[in-house]
Amino acid sequence: MLELLCTEVQEYLIHVEITQAKNGTDARNHAMSQAFDLIISDNVMPGILGSSVLRELRLGQGPNRDTPFVFCSGNFSLDEIKGIKDCHLLQKPFDISKLHALLARLFQFENPRLA
Numbered sequence: 619m620l621e622l623l624c625t626e627v628q629e630y631l632i633h634v635e636i637t638q639a640k641n642g643t644d645a646r647n648h649a650m651s652q653a654f655d656l657i658i659s660d661n662v663m664p665g666i667l668g669s670s671v672l673r674e675l676r677l678g679q680g681p682n683r684d685t686p687f688v689f690c691s692g693n694f695s696l697d698e699i700k701g702i703k704d705c706h707l708l709q710k711p712f713d714i715s716k717l718h719a720l721l722a723r724l725f726q727f728e729n730p731r732l733a
Contacts (some may be wrong), residue, residue: 623658623690626714630721642666646674653681656724661691661698669698676702686724 624636637652639645643665649657657675659668668689675682684704689696692710699705706720 623717626717627658627721630718631725639663642668642671646671649675649682649685650678650680654685656686656688656721657682658688658690661689661694669694672699672702672705688720688724 620638624638628634628636637648637654639648642663645659645663645668646666648654649671659671661668668691672687675685675687686704686706688706688708690708690710690712694707694709696705696707706724708717708720
């Protein structure tokens with residue numbers, strides 16, 4: 619699932635660099651030290667939950683305090699992070715067209731492959 623997601627994001631956004639994390643702790647460390655345009659995360663990861671990573675980012679002063687955050691999870695509800703801004707959910711299994719629509723909305727553009 620991760621490889622498919624990375625491939626779809628790269629193909630849709632065309633010139634994009636993807637950083638993958640091995641676990642929740644690794645994801646948090648990356649997000650606290652390096653600025654990203656978008657963070658896509660599962661919620662259930664070894665080390666720390668994605669929702670905990672999101673809370674730490676939003677409450678901290680790091681480079682991703684306002685970065686859009688997308689949960690790609692089969693066992694998650696946005697009620698778990700109610701009130702936290704700029705957070706989105708792609709319920710697994712997800713339809714690729716929903717991923718594309720979300721990316722287009724977040725980055726406010728049309729897919730150049732479809733133009």
